[in-house]
Amino acid sequence: MPVGVVRTPEEELAWERAKELARRQYPEATGARYYRIVMTIYKKMTGYEPAGRRRKTRF
Numbered sequence: 567m568p569v570g571v572v573r574t575p576e577e578e579l580a581w582e583r584a585k586e587l588a589r590r591q592y593p594e595a596t597g598a599r600y601y602r603i604v605m606t607i608y609k610k611m612t613g614y615e616p617a618g619r620r621r622k623t624r625f
Contacts, residue, residue, distance in 0.1 A: 568605070577612065584608040 572581045584607040588595065592603055608614065 571605075571608070571614065580611050581608055584611060 567578065567581050572578055581604075584604050587607050588600060588603045592600070595603055
């Protein structure tokens with residue numbers, strides 16, 4: 567689990583689910599390729615954006 571990305575218990579559950587989906591969809595993936603697949607699934611599931619790129623809401 568990447569510490570800089572997964573911070574809350576809810577995000578940890580999403581990370582575990584992304585790993586499960588990656589194992590089912592790409593059983594041959596290992597190492598760095600597996601990590602990239604998991605990270606891509608996780609980001610799509612959570613709508614993740616890096617801290618510097620988050621939109622600020624103006625009121």
